[in-house]
Amino acid sequence: MQNKGLVKFFAILFALVSIYQLSFTFVANKVKNDAKAFAGGNPEKEIKYLDSIGKEKVFNLGFTDFTFDEVKDKQINKGLDLEGGINVILQISVKDVLKGLSNNSNNPVFNKALDEATRNQEGNQSYLDAFFVAFDANKGTTKLASPDIFANRNLSDEINFNMTDDQVKKVLVKKVDESVESAFGVLRSRIDKFGVTQPNIAKLGQTGRILIELPGAKDVDRIKKLVSSKAELEFWETYKAEEFMGFLGSANEALKATVKSEVKEAEKPVDSLTKLLTDKETDTASAKKGNNPLFDRLVGQGGGPILATFTTKDTAAINGYFKRPEIRALVPADKQNVKFVWGKPVSVKDAKTKKDVETVDLYALKGNRDDIAPLSGGVIVDAKDSFDQMGKPSVTMQMNGAGARAWEELTGRAYTQKSAIAIALDDVVYSAPGVSTGPIAGGRSEISGNFTVAESKDLANVLRAGKLPAAAEIVQSEVVGPSLGQKAIDAGTTSSIAGFLLVCLWMVFYYGRAGWYANAALIVNLLFLFGILASLGAVLTLPGIAGIVLTLGTAVDANIIIYERAKEELREGKTLAEAVKASYGWKGAMRSIIDANVTHVLTGAILFIFGTGPIQGFATTLLIGIFTSLFTSIFIARIFIDRDIAANRSLMFATPTTKNWFTNFHFDFIGIKKWSYAISTVVVIVSCISFYFNGLDEGVDFVGGRTFQVKFEKPVEPTQVSEELSAVFGVTVEAKVFGDDDQLKITTKYKIKEDGVGVDKEVNEKLYATLKKYYKDGLTYENFINTYDGKTTGVLQASKVGAAISADIKTNSFWAVIGAMLVVGLYLVISFRKWQYSLGAIAAVLHDVIFVLGLYSLLYKYMPFHMEMDQHFIAAILTVIGYSMNDTVIVFDRVREFLAGNVKGSFKDVVNASINTTLSRTINTSLTMVLVLLIMFIFGGESIRGFIFAMLVGIVVGTYSSLFIATPILVDSISKKDIEEIEKRHAE
Incomplete structure (x- = not known):
């Protein structure tokens, strides 16, 4: 060397x-x-x-x-599946951005295009592109640069009346990018002040999506609220309760004719307000519960700025009532611009049932035609969590000069009119203090209410960071408990050590002292691999550990190729020095090693590009492992071998037991190609039939939905849990045993197309209410849903994938598989300079993919572990593609070498000899891979068992296809003229 x-x-x-x-x-x-x-x-x-x-x-x-x-x-940072924590993907509403840029235009063409873009957006298409398509289809003579759309005062510096639509589109693209960048900055500011160690926030390309990872985070609802809150702070004057008593009474009477009250006796602890608001001289029978659609829902009487109090669950019905044209018409003429807004929910104890009931106050704000608050949060320059005069948590705010003047004017008006000022955040009134001492100068204000200390800190944090430029919808979320994380670490560590020891033992058993050299290279390889991961600041995930363990199997592949070649050279009578030199040369093993690893790198790169989160972690470790393995296999092991050569020590690259294993094979692989074709054809047909009748078990990644991994105190019946949850949610809820008998994986598509923290909380509360009977008394909602150290029951992991993002994942996965095959096929055409090699390799890989998919389609209903189609499964498929290509390339390299060499015999004999002479390498590499994957399958944990099974099956079928499919197709695709020339050359 x-x-x-x-x-x-x-x-x-x-x-x-x-x-x-x-x-x-x-x-x-x-x-x-x-x-x-x-x-x-x-x-x-x-x-x-x-x-x-x-x-x-x-x-x-x-x-x-x-x-x-x-x-x-x-x-080295640990991912959520190892550390525990929360992962959220937010979608910044481009629709809101466009409406803001247009100054909330009422142009019918513009608003129709917005609505159509929402309905018609598909796959990876951005909302902005969907809007452009919809606008072009409906615009007629309307231009984007119309005065009532984007050629407005706010955009006058960048858009004028004479600009074409294409010119305006470029400006809009820039403005939307700026809005996403602004949202990114606001969210980073919020997260940085949250107190989580090693938070990660990143923009996901040009999609308008932002990824937030909070390792170690515990409180699910609090964090979701923190990141998705738009923080639109507004100050409004309020009407007094007595100004709307008449309206509420008239609305109740009008609703009697069309709405039947469904309020139960136990759900209405207080009826004094009903009596108060109805005519005192009216017969009491007319006020009987069940006859008053509005009043029967009251749980508290109003006063001051509060019109009335209702339960949270009734707010949707009340909103529906107030939106009715006939009810809206009952609003007094001088109050037509009123805004009905709810306050912050409060939990109170029902006097009759003794149960906690969540109630919310109703306010009437003095709105205006433009629906713009007299004072907004943009004037806030600082906010701090504090305590009010009663010692309760509050938030104090300081305004800038302009805000201070507006605040003084607003408070002066409220003082004169004896009204209150509602402080609303994202259309929720947090407090509505009265002004009793005259106008307030200095621009200092306070928000008080029913806050916890954590809530006041979060609110101050959000106000300091500023508002988001548009609504942020949570389209995907994942919650992992640290107890699951520790299990994942233990499982990954166990499988890694076991896999490492097995590979080392096999190498020593099969190659003797040369095996020890390969093991030394393997140890150095792991040191380099972890060192690079640490220096890059990479995040280690469970699939990442799988990538490392897989590296253990592939790391010895280069040594196996070199050692097998060296044994062949020694059998031809060469000295050890000559054999080693020939083995490490380009005409020896090196060309095969390079070709095989390039195909692996290409599939790993595609996996990294199309994958997200943990799959990128898997691809990262795999790619780094390929390069470190090449270096250590070629150079580190060579140092030890050269020392033996210098010391004149004998090195046989085998032990007395394995010396003649897999040698002198003369199997006729080409002769039985009809049988192999027939078997593979049957497999493909059966798989296609199964696809049609059984389909595939598409996971949440592909179809959207919510998944909960729930740990019970003792084994439960999945069917019973499924039926109970389905009845509560009103849609089918799947419940399957996940690992131990006391652990279920619960999946539902309930309200998956609806966004918002409220929906997520509703799902969590329904889940808790239904399952709490399976636990001892005293299990609270917080302890069931949230994660904390030492937790052994409840929700260990939860994930949500929205319908839009699931479509993206499915599209990306499809193109990842197709792209991997095409890219590697193109490389083979370039490397081998004959398209027939590429055809054989792609046909073999396509066969392998169909085989694995078919097996999953046939067995997913019957296997004791989950066989879902998700991102992990796609990673397994791409790994299989890489390995199958790798294996096929080794055989094809030997075919090319023998066809160019002096091997005697017919074309069929030359090809058979090529396969037989590489059989030792093929079996050895496949065996080490199978051993590693078996260990991972047994000890690696339930969460990756289906993922590992796909790779395990893929390695076995990939080995078969490289021998019995790829090479026969290569032979059948070469023209008779070429075969005649080859046979003529090899007969001489």
């Missing part, structure tokens, strides 16, 4: 750098363990402890000291 000293220098340098990078991970883990011990299982105490030591020096390397914040920034 030339430049041996230089290789050693770089290997040692790289090893030292890797150890340096990994040292931060060890130190960070030690500090975190100390924090857990100090906190005694209290997660908030643990976070506060870590925050308090952020600037303290915790690591000394002799030449410099590092604080804990610096150490944790350099460590």
Whole structure:
């Protein structure tokens, strides 16, 4: 090996750098363990402890000291499936952005285009592109640069009346990008102040989507509210309750004719307001519950700015009543612009049932024709969580100069009219204080209400960060409990160690001392791999661990190819030095190694491009592993081999037991191609029939929906749970055993097309209410839904995928598989310079994909583990494609070599000889892969069992197809003229 000293220098340098990078991970883990011990299982105490030591020096390397914040920034970060926490993907509403840019235009063409874009947006198409298509289809003579659309005062510097639609579209693209960038900044500011260690926030391309990852986060509802709140702060004058008593009475009477009240006796603890608002002289029978659609829903009487109080569950019905034209017409003529707005929900105890009931106050705001608040949150320059005069949590705000003047004017008007000022955030009134001392100067105000300390901190945080430029809808979310994370870590660690030991033992058993050299290279490879992950700041996930373990199987592949070639050279009578030199040469094993690994890199790259989250983690570790494996296999093991050559030690690349294994094979693979074609044809036909009748078990990733992994205190009957939840949700709810008998995976598509924190909370509450009977008394909603250290029951993991994002995932997955086959096929055409090689490889891969999909279609109803079509499954399919191509390329390289060489015999004999002489490498590599995957299948945990099974089946069928499908197709596709020339050359 030339430049041996230089290789050693770089290997040692790289090893030292890797150890340096990994040292931060060890130190960070030690500090975190100390924090857990100090906190005694209290997660908030643990976070506060870590925050308090952020600037303290915790690591000394002799030449410099590092604080804990610096150490944790350099460590290998663990993903949500290992650390626990919350993952959210937000979709910034481009529709809201466009409406804002148009100054809330009433142009019918513009608004029709907005509505059609919402309905017609498909797959990866952005909302903006869908809007352009809809507008072009409906515009007639209307232009985007019309005065009542985008050629308005707000955009006068960038859009004028003379601009074409194409010119305006370019401006809109820029403006939408700016809005997403603004939303990104606002969300980053909110998250950075939340107190979670190592938060991650990233824009997802040009989709308008923003990914937020909060490792270690606990409170699901709080975090979802924090990230999706638009933070539209407004100050409105209010009407007094007595000004709308007449309206409420008239509305109740008008509704009697068309609405039948369905309020039960137990649900109406207070009826004094009903009596108050009805005519006192009216016969009491007329006020009887069941005859008053509006009043029967009252649970509290109004006063001051509060019109009345209702239960939260009745707000939708009340909103519906007030939107009716005949009810709206009853509003007094001088109050036609009134805005009916609800307050912040409050939990109270029902006096009769003794149960907690969530109630909400109704306010009437003094609206205007433009529906613009007299004062908005844009004037807020600072906000702090504090405590009011009663000692309750509140938020104090400071306004700028313009805001202070407007605030003084507004409070002066309220003082004169004896009205209150409602402080509303995202159309929810948080407080409505009266003004008793005259106009308030200085621009200082306070929001008080029924806050917890955490809520007041979050509200102050949101107000300081500013409002989002448009609504942010949660289109995908995932919640992972740390107890599941620890199980995932344990399972991944166990499978990694077991897989590593098995590969090492096999290499020593089969190759003797050369096997030890390969193992040394494997250890160095793992050091390099983890060192690079640490230096890149990569996030380690469970699929990432799978990628590392898979690297263990593929890392020895290059050594196997070299060792098998060296054995062939030794059998031809060459010395050890000559055999090694030939094996490492381009005409030896190197060309096969390069071709095989290029195909693997291409599929890994496609997986990284089209995958998201954990799948990118898998692709990252796989790609890094390929490069580190190549370096260590080619150079590290060679150092040890060259030492044997220099010392004149014998090295046979085998043991006495395995010396003659898989040699002198003369199997006629081409002769039985009719049988292999027939078997594969039957498999493809059966698979297609199963696709038609059984379909595939498409996971939430592909069809949208919510999934909960729920741990019970003892085994439960899945069918019973499914029936109970289906009855409550009103749609089919699947419940399947997931791992242990006391753990279920619950899936529902209930309201998946509806967005908002309220819907998510509704689903969580229905789930809790239905399942709490399976737990001992005392299990609270918070303990059931939220995650915390030491939790052993309840929701361990939850995920949500919206319909739009699931369509994107399905589209990306399809193109990932097709793209992988086409890209690798193109590479083979370039490398082998004959399209027949590419045809054979693609046909074999297509056969493998259909086989695996068909098997999943046939068995998903009967296997004891889940066989869902999700992103993990697509990762497995792409890995199978990479491996099958890898295996096929090794055989094809030998075919090319023999066809260009001096092997005697017919074309069929030359091809058969090519397959037989590579059989040892094929079996060895496949066997090490199967051993590793079997270990992962057994010990790797339920969450990746279906993923591993797909790869396990794929490796086996990929080995079969490379021998019995790819090469026969290559032979059948070569023209008779070419065959005659080949046979003539090899007969001489």
